[in-house]
Amino acid sequence: MSTSTEEVKYKANDFKSEAEPRWCPGCEDYAILKAVQTAMAKIGRPKNEHAVVSGIGCSSRFPYYMSTYGFHTIHGRPLPVATGLKVSNPELAVWVVTGDGDGISIGGNHLIHALRRNCDLNILLFNNRIYGLTKGQYSPTSTKGMVNKTAPYGTIEDPVDPVGLAVESGATFIAQTSASYVKELVDVLVEAYNHKGTSFVHIYQNCYIYNNGAFDGFTDREIRDDNNIKVEHGKPLVFGKELNKGLTMGYGKFDIVEFEAGNVPDSVLVYDETDPILVRMISDMKFPEHPVPMGIIKRVQAPTFEESVHSQIQTAKEKFKPDLKKLIGSGETWEVK
Amino acid sequence: MSVEKQINEVDTITVKFAGDSGDGIQLTGDQFGNTTAIAGNDFATFPDFPSEIRAPLGTTYGVSSYQIQFAAKDIYTPGDTPEVLVCFNPAALKVNLGIVNKGGLIIVNEDEFTDKNLKKAGFETNPLDPDDDTLRDYRVHKIKITTLTLESLSEMEMGHGDKLRCKNFLALGVVSWLFSRPLEPIENFLKSKFGKKPQILEANMKVLHAGFNICDTMEIFPIMYKVPPAKLEPGTYRNINGALATSYGLLAAAEKIKLPIVFSGYPITPASEILHTLAALKQFNVAAIQTEDEIAAVTMALGAAYGGSLGITGSSGPGLALKVEAINLAVMTELPLIIFDFMRSGISTGMPTKTEQGDLLMSLFGRPSDSHLIVLAPSSAQDCFWISVEAVRLATKYMTPVIVLSEGFLINSSEPWKIPNLDDIPEMESGFRTDPNGFLPYKRNKETLARDWVRIGTPGLEHTIGGLEKTNETGQITQDPENHDLMTRLRYEKTQKVANDIPELEIMGDKDADLLLVGWGSTLGSMRASMEAVASQGKKVAMINIRHLNPLPKNLGDILRSFKKVAVIELNLGHLNMLIRSKFLIDTAFLGRVTGQPIAVTEMIDFINKELETIKEH
Numbered sequence: 001m002s003t004s005t006e007e008v009k010y011k012a013n014d015f016k017s018e019a020e021p022r023w024c025p026g027c028e029d030y031a032i033l034k035a036v037q038t039a040m041a042k043i044g045r046p047k048n049e050h051a052v053v054s055g056i057g058c059s060s061r062f063p064y065y066m067s068t069y070g071f072h073t074i075h076g077r078p079l080p081v082a083t084g085l086k087v088s089n090p091e092l093a094v095w096v097v098t099g100d101g102d103g104i105s106i107g108g109n110h111l112i113h114a115l116r117r118n119c120d121l122n123i124l125l126f127n128n129r130i131y132g133l134t135k136g137q138y139s140p141t142s143t144k145g146m147v148n149k150t151a152p153y154g155t156i157e158d159p160v161d162p163v164g165l166a167v168e169s170g171a172t173f174i175a176q177t178s179a180s181y182v183k184e185l186v187d188v189l190v191e192a193y194n195h196k197g198t199s200f201v202h203i204y205q206n207c208y209i210y211n212n213g214a215f216d217g218f219t220d221r222e223i224r225d226d227n228n229i230k231v232e233h234g235k236p237l238v239f240g241k242e243l244n245k246g247l248t249m250g251y252g253k254f255d256i257v258e259f260e261a262g263n264v265p266d267s268v269l270v271y272d273e274t275d276p277i278l279v280r281m282i283s284d285m286k287f288p289e290h291p292v293p294m295g296i297i298k299r300v301q302a303p304t305f306e307e308s309v310h311s312q313i314q315t316a317k318e319k320f321k322p323d324l325k326k327l328i329g330s331g332e333t334w335e336v337k
Numbered sequence: 338m339s340v341e342k343q344i345n346e347v348d349t350i351t352v353k354f355a356g357d358s359g360d361g362i363q364l365t366g367d368q369f370g371n372t373t374a375i376a377g378n379d380f381a382t383f384p385d386f387p388s389e390i391r392a393p394l395g396t397t398y399g400v401s402s403y404q405i406q407f408a409a410k411d412i413y414t415p416g417d418t419p420e421v422l423v424c425f426n427p428a429a430l431k432v433n434l435g436i437v438n439k440g441g442l443i444i445v446n447e448d449e450f451t452d453k454n455l456k457k458a459g460f461e462t463n464p465l466d467p468d469d470d471t472l473r474d475y476r477v478h479k480i481k482i483t484t485l486t487l488e489s490l491s492e493m494e495m496g497h498g499d500k501l502r503c504k505n506f507l508a509l510g511v512v513s514w515l516f517s518r519p520l521e522p523i524e525n526f527l528k529s530k531f532g533k534k535p536q537i538l539e540a541n542m543k544v545l546h547a548g549f550n551i552c553d554t555m556e557i558f559p560i561m562y563k564v565p566p567a568k569l570e571p572g573t574y575r576n577i578n579g580a581l582a583t584s585y586g587l588l589a590a591a592e593k594i595k596l597p598i599v600f601s602g603y604p605i606t607p608a609s610e611i612l613h614t615l616a617a618l619k620q621f622n623v624a625a626i627q628t629e630d631e632i633a634a635v636t637m638a639l640g641a642a643y644g645g646s647l648g649i650t651g652s653s654g655p656g657l658a659l660k661v662e663a664i665n666l667a668v669m670t671e672l673p674l675i676i677f678d679f680m681r682s683g684i685s686t687g688m689p690t691k692t693e694q695g696d697l698l699m700s701l702f703g704r705p706s707d708s709h710l711i712v713l714a715p716s717s718a719q720d721c722f723w724i725s726v727e728a729v730r731l732a733t734k735y736m737t738p739v740i741v742l743s744e745g746f747l748i749n750s751s752e753p754w755k756i757p758n759l760d761d762i763p764e765m766e767s768g769f770r771t772d773p774n775g776f777l778p779y780k781r782n783k784e785t786l787a788r789d790w791v792r793i794g795t796p797g798l799e800h801t802i803g804g805l806e807k808t809n810e811t812g813q814i815t816q817d818p819e820n821h822d823l824m825t826r827l828r829y830e831k832t833q834k835v836a837n838d839i840p841e842l843e844i845m846g847d848k849d850a851d852l853l854l855v856g857w858g859s860t861l862g863s864m865r866a867s868m869e870a871v872a873s874q875g876k877k878v879a880m881i882n883i884r885h886l887n888p889l890p891k892n893l894g895d896i897l898r899s900f901k902k903v904a905v906i907e908l909n910l911g912h913l914n915m916l917i918r919s920k921f922l923i924d925t926a927f928l929g930r931v932t933g934q935p936i937a938v939t940e941m942i943d944f945i946n947k948e949l950e951t952i953k954e955h
């Protein structure tokens with residue numbers, strides 16, 4: 001934590017490194033980079049107090065473009081590296097940048113365990129539904145039937161739903177947004193940072209080269225308001241360009257009701273980010289039957305992993321005074337004269 | 338009424354306890370080992386157990402055993418063949434019959450020699466029958482251990498099963514009498530273990546004394562043995578096994594370098610022992626973390642090393658295989674990651690509870706590309722302590738991963754240990770850089786070629802590292818051809834520099850000998866015992882044990898070339914042998930065994946004698 005009480009002002013550019021990003025022109029990774037730098041400026045901690053850990057993929061080149069500490073690790077493994085770092089240096093703000101291949105395919109096992117462990121990490125999953133760096137193979141989030149290099153006849157696998165996976169894994173903070181919603185993304189990143197525990201931020205990110213337009217169906221400026229729903233704690237679940245649609249409790253799923261703008265019926269549910277049933281139902285929504293939820297889907301408080309690790313160490317220290325000489329000389333000993 | 342017994346004073350003796358894994362054999366052995374320690378003998382132990390937790394009762398593959406050699410002089414091994422065998426059932430007898438010395442003493446629990454158990458163990462006839470020949474060459478003592486246990490507890494109100502569970506203490510009472518041992522150490526153990534369960538404490542005490550007393554009154558044995566205390570170096574001693582020694586060494590090193598430990602591991606036999614030990618010693622600033630798999634274990638430790646803690650992980654062969662890619666990331670990012678490999682019998686799952694030295698070549702060369710790191714190997718249970726300290730010293734000083742090739746055998750075996758004075762261990766420096774002036778992430782120390790270690794969070798030193806090749810000094814990523822060649826050489830040279838910073842090898846035995854035995858790791862004990870046995874027949878032999886396997890000690894080449902013949906001995910089909918032949922271009926003789934057991938001293942003696950003969954013929 002920054003100890004100075006007076007306000008320190010940072011600009012997004014303070015978190016930018018001298019290295020020139022090497023993503024393809026038009027890649028939405030640029031937008032996320034800018035959003036993270038903007039969020040860090042808002043958070044107000046100096047760059048030495050942030051560390052960005054990534055795996056392998058286009059997205060994982062991220063740390064090179066930051067002026068903070070960074071570790072570009074190996075494919076699929078940024079989460080345990082970041083966990084070790086956070087346990088070692090709990091005062092750091094630790095960010096993890098991973099892709100749909102990195103985080104859900106090769107690193108899928110670590111994702112489940114990181115989410116349930118609740119180490120105070122901010123996980124940013126860049127989901128472009130494709131393997132970018134290796135030039136366009138399908139990923140575990142590619143839509144069924146998608147044609148690409150390794151599926152010339154279309155993929156035959158059902159995709160993973162990252163938010164559903166996070167819910168099942170017991171994540172304490174889950175948010176979903178898009179790289180094209182810059183302002184929302186910055187807000188979500190600041191909230192992810194503020195959350196003590198693992199924050200899982202699922203970001204739809206357009207790969208201009210290998211999967212262009214993958215999210216147009218719900219993120220395109222013209223139609224997004226009718227196809228997204230902004231979920232916000234304490235606010236009614238309404239959406240639509242005219243804010244004339246809402247979600248009500250149906251049989252095991254939400255029903256959509258339409259109403260006159262401004263006259264939200266009582267049957268429209270007020271969102272509660274701590275309510276496991278609402279969280280589950282929001283994450284269960286399937287597009288296009290339902291709108292795509294954007295915003296903070298879940299936020300609950302729980303002890304963090306690193307706090308628990310260190311509090312056990314503290315308790316042990318209080319209980320048994322650490323005395324190595326005594327320990328080594330313990331048990332039955334005998335003298336040889 | 339007790340009669341004056343004949344006491345037979347002997348120099349050294351090997352005893353083996355064997356029975357079902359559920360019989361408490363390991364506990365019995367440990368307790369007997371403790372009384373041996375307190376009696377002042379030198380000793381070495383060899384616990385050996387099946388990988389099944391509770392194998393079906395009475396089967397030969399379910400036999401668990403504990404062998405101990407103790408002596409009035411220095412000894413180096415748990416002994417090849419027992420002079421005394423204590424069998425809790427027919428299966429234990431069946432498995433061990435072949436290895437007991439002719440004329441040796443066999444104590445059996447007669448109660449267990451039922452038709453059913455005999456059949457399970459594969460005996461056609463009952464070897465205890467007076468007219469059966471099976472045990473003709475041995476002195477057999479039949480004791481109704483089960484019956485006597487139940488009888489001595491007849492007054493006690495406790496379950497039949499609980500009563501039966503006390504029977505190993507009856508056996509302990511018997512052997513304590515046989516070896517003229519006081520019962521106090523075992524009593525103290527029982528009091529500390531069952532202090533809160535007075536009934537179980539009382540029962541075990543009763544049974545222990547019953548075992549001792551029947552020997553006194555029933556004249557089961559015509560003689561008692563006495564092994565006088567060994568002449569060990571003066572000092573305070575304790576009993577230590579490799580698992581504790583490894584863990585204590587890490588704690589000592591952490592204290593000397595003033596850094597916390599993050600030890601992450603995924604359970605695997607026999608490496609779990611270290612995770613168990615450290616998890617219970619959190620007060621020494623240890624975060625002991627059980628991860629979801631070995632890849633998480635090694636990468637978590639690496640993340641901690643990156644942060645500025647001692648990042649340590651431990652596993653066995655199958656786990657080491659999973660860690661390879663992350664170890665290479667540590668080589669590339671030049672971080673002080675410490676990896677323990679408690680080698681077990683492979684390949685694949687192999688024989689998890691058995692020992693082997695099969696991972697040497699993998700540790701040296703089993704990573705993609707020109708990847709070099711430090712490899713160390715402890716040579717005895719107590720040396721595990723010193724190797725842990727050495728691993729921390731070298732990893733942090735040279736900013737490189739270190740693999741410690743330890744062994745399943747070393748983890749479990751125990752020996753007397755003169756407790757070291759921790760003040761004698763030199764302080765170590767983490768050397769964290771704090772000065773931003775002139776900082777470059779890949780600028781190297783001229784002497785060690787190590788880059789600076791930066792505690793992540795330090796103001797003014799922000800930088801990014803990773804698996805991509807980087808420019809010398811600046812650390813900027815690059816694919817420049819000459820730079821990659823330079824960096825590859827620098828990384829290699831750095832590990833080679835370590836040779837200037839490690840002790841030279843000391844020759845044991847006769848420096849004028851024609852034959853030099855070369856080994857590493859746990860074979861130290863049996864090689865030394867064999868060498869001394871051959872030397873006692875007036876023949877000349879020398880030996881070395883290599884603890885630093887990469888880089889090798891600087892004087893190794895000179896030593897090898899100064900002997901007429903070099904013979905390599907190891908628990909594999911020739912890893913060190915291949916290394917020595919290719920590196921020093923010399924011919925070698927070789928003895929390698931992969932039985933899952935240490936090589937028997939008698940087998941080594943035969944090998945040495947044969948090699949000595951071939952030298953003579955030339």
Ligand SMILES: Cc1ncc(C[n+]2csc(CCOP(=O)(O)OP(=O)(O)O)c2C)c(N)n1
Pocket residue numbers: 056057058059060075098099100101102103126128130131132133134139
């Ligand atoms: C162990 C290993 N296997 C495979 C690769 C090759 N590889 C690099 S990135 C990648 C997939 C990246 O996809 P994703 O995580 O979605 O990131 P993106 O490039 O789409 O941002 C693969 C398969 C690797 N670097 N390491």
Ligand code: SF4
Pocket residue numbers: 022023024026027028029058059128132133206207208209210
């Ligand atoms: S391949 Fe796709 S994800 Fe990778 S940099 Fe190019 S546009 Fe971005």
Ligand SMILES: [Mg+2]
Pocket residue numbers: 057099100101126127128129130131132139
């Ligand atoms: Mg991707």
